[in-house]
Amino acid sequence: MSAPTTVFTGRAWVFGDRIDTDLLAPGHAIRKPIEELAKHCLEAVRPEFARDIVRGDVVVGGEGFGIGSSREQAAQALRYLGVSVVVAKSAARIFYRNAFNLGLPVLILPEAGQIADGARLEVDLARGLVRDMTGGREFRGEAVPDFLLEIVADGGLIPNLHKRLHGKPAA
Amino acid sequence: MTVPAAMTLSEKIIARAAGRERVRPGEIVTCKVDLAMMHDSGGPRRVQPHLERLGARIWDPSKVVIATDHFVPPPDIDSAEILALTRRFARDHAIGAFYDMQGICHVVLQEHAHVRPGMFAVGGDSHSPSGGAVGAFMVGVGATEMTGVLVTGEIWVRVPESWLIEWRGELAAGVAAKDIMLFLCAELGMSNDYKVMQYAGGAVSALSMNERLVLCNMSAELGAKTGIIAPDARTLEALRHGGHAVGNDALSWQSDPDAHYERHLEFDAGALAPQVAAPHSPANSAAVSEHTGVRIDQAYIGACTGAKLSDLHMAAQVLRGRKVARGVRLLIAPASTLTTREAAADGTLEVLTSAGAIMLPSGCGACAGYGAGILASGDVCIASTARNFKGRMGSPGASVYLASPYTVAASAIRGTIGDPRDFLPTRAAA
Numbered sequence: 001m002s003a004p005t006t007v008f009t010g011r012a013w014v015f016g017d018r019i020d021t022d023l024l025a026p027g028h029a030i031r032k033p034i035e036e037l038a039k040h041c042l043e044a045v046r047p048e049f050a051r052d053i054v055r056g057d058v059v060v061g062g063e064g065f066g067i068g069s070s071r072e073q074a075a076q077a078l079r080y081l082g083v084s085v086v087v088a089k090s091a092a093r094i095f096y097r098n099a100f101n102l103g104l105p106v107l108i109l110p111e112a113g114q115i116a117d118g119a120r121l122e123v124d125l126a127r128g129l130v131r132d133m134t135g136g137r138e139f140r141g142e143a144v145p146d147f148l149l150e151i152v153a154d155g156g157l158i159p160n161l162h163k164r165l166h167g168k169p170a171a
Numbered sequence: 172m173t174v175p176a177a178m179t180l181s182e183k184i185i186a187r188a189a190g191r192e193r194v195r196p197g198e199i200v201t202c203k204v205d206l207a208m209m210h211d212s213g214g215p216r217r218v219q220p221h222l223e224r225l226g227a228r229i230w231d232p233s234k235v236v237i238a239t240d241h242f243v244p245p246p247d248i249d250s251a252e253i254l255a256l257t258r259r260f261a262r263d264h265a266i267g268a269f270y271d272m273q274g275i276c277h278v279v280l281q282e283h284a285h286v287r288p289g290m291f292a293v294g295g296d297s298h299s300p301s302g303g304a305v306g307a308f309m310v311g312v313g314a315t316e317m318t319g320v321l322v323t324g325e326i327w328v329r330v331p332e333s334w335l336i337e338w339r340g341e342l343a344a345g346v347a348a349k350d351i352m353l354f355l356c357a358e359l360g361m362s363n364d365y366k367v368m369q370y371a372g373g374a375v376s377a378l379s380m381n382e383r384l385v386l387c388n389m390s391a392e393l394g395a396k397t398g399i400i401a402p403d404a405r406t407l408e409a410l411r412h413g414g415h416a417v418g419n420d421a422l423s424w425q426s427d428p429d430a431h432y433e434r435h436l437e438f439d440a441g442a443l444a445p446q447v448a449a450p451h452s453p454a455n456s457a458a459v460s461e462h463t464g465v466r467i468d469q470a471y472i473g474a475c476t477g478a479k480l481s482d483l484h485m486a487a488q489v490l491r492g493r494k495v496a497r498g499v500r501l502l503i504a505p506a507s508t509l510t511t512r513e514a515a516a517d518g519t520l521e522v523l524t525s526a527g528a529i530m531l532p533s534g535c536g537a538c539a540g541y542g543a544g545i546l547a548s549g550d551v552c553i554a555s556t557a558r559n560f561k562g563r564m565g566s567p568g569a570s571v572y573l574a575s576p577y578t579v580a581a582s583a584i585r586g587t588i589g590d591p592r593d594f595l596p597t598r599a600a601a
Binding site for chain 2: 017018020022023026027028030031044063064067068069070071072075090091092093094097098101102145147156157158161162165166
């Protein structure tokens with residue numbers, strides 16, 4: 001079995017502190033399917049985000065990223081839009097768990113505030129490293145534990161459970 | 172022979188659920204789940220497709236509680252279909268503890284004594300820390316994580332650091348658990364990740380179970396993993412009232428006297444004034460005097476945080492013999508049908524409706540931005556709910572202030588944010 005991908009590269013979309021679940025998945029759109037809901041992701045702080053994001057891009061947040069409700073659509077919308085990884089100074093625990101469970105990794109980096117919007121980043125989950133290729137700097141955050149890397153590699157908790165129950169991840 | 176090291180209440184519960192002699196903060200352990208609670212929004216409609224895909228059944232339906240509270244009563248066909256799906260799921264999976272439109276899950280769970288001292292519980296809602304009010308360790312999880320629990324009966328946790336938050340003395344008249352939590356949101360901020368807040372002290376012991384729920388409930392706003400209060404005689408009384416024959420041995424769920432807390436904070440309850448959180452964060456809290464005079468359009472008493480029987484009693488104390496100001500709408504959505512029944516029986520509903528309150532059905536309602544009472548742009552609302560994030564309660568152009576039911580009621584009378592102590596006899600005079 002080849003080693004799972006744990007290094008991601010993409011453009012940084014930088015947000016401030018306490019990006020909450022109502023900003024990520026607004027209540028007014030919560031009953032809509034994810035392809036509709038995702039169009040409203042972060043619209044209140046950055047209307048162009050959902051339109052302009054490119055698959056593989058990295059969302060960089062401040063303190064308490066994903067604070068608020070337990071709604072999984074907050075992480076699901078980011079993943080649907082193609083976000084490869086969230087890098088934040090700290091993340092709300094339910095959001096953190098939801099994100100991994102849906103196959104969206106989160107890397108905790110206390111120096112996330114030093115990354116400029118639009119920077120090209122390389123994020124190494126297993127080593128907890130973030131290389132800012134535009135700013136020419138390297139930051140060390142918290143390495144992601146192996147069992148969470150495995151969930152990400154399987155594509156989320158459900159395929160991971162499928163593997164545990166049936167011997168292989170769901171197709 | 173080594174003496175076992177001291178543990179906090181939360182560490183003891185996690186160790187027991189993990190089948191371990193002891194656990195230390197920072198360790199990742201796998202726990203067996205004693206209780207899993209879901210509601211209509213994040214529950215069956217989201218876990219059912221996962222269960223089907225996995226070809227799996229629920230590990231133990233007797234440990235599952237389901238309550239419909241988000242899309243109730245259904246205002247549109249989408250909501251009605253979600254509720255129909257929820258009912259089918261409860262039937263197909265033989266869920267005995269299914270509460271259909273009986274009130275908000277966190278309140279219903281405690282009314283029926285499903286959550287008990289020493290339990291390790293999970294809930295599919297971010298305000299699941301509410302369960303800590305009875306001395307359980309209860310955390311919120313998302314729907315995918317809930318699927319994992321339903322299939323395996325287990326969940327991984329990183330053992331949190333415990334903080335001891337002690338409130339000494341006695342709360343003044345017109346000051347409530349909600350004021351304690353708004354104050355703490357400003358004092359401690361909202362990013363206290365991987366901490367469990369254990370509340371203690373004379374002012375906490377003196378609180379009713381409804382009020383204790385508020386402390387644990389709003390631990391979510393502190394960003395904590397959960398909140399917890401060690402059980403005492405009042406806890407057991409509430410469990411017995413809810414129909415559970417709990418033994419006095421449940422009182423053994425306490426922190427060891429020499430347990431280690433990462434922080435020990437002490438506050439003087441008597442010095443606390445009513446608090447108000449300005450838009451758009453519970454952390455924007457300050458004494459009510461900082462905000463008095465702000466014009467309001469709507470006053471909202473609702474949610475698990477702010478519409479239990481104790482909350483309606485607070486509102487009634489202020490509203491008795493008074494009227495809601497012209498041009499202001501006071502909406503009240505009791506937290507459960509039992510709350511409504513008890514408030515009707517003790518005369519509280521009459522006081523509220525005589526003052527001009529508009530009564531709404533029990534459910535999460537406008538607090539979650541789903542139900543009746545949401546706001547237009549430019550609207551200013553003061554609410555007894557837990558969150559005032561931009562856009563949560565309706566239009567992103569609305570402004571929501573948070574306060575206790577006392578302060579919401581006082582503001583409804585004035586038409587501007589007001590101090591409830593102006594309408595209440597002081598404790599000394601009483």
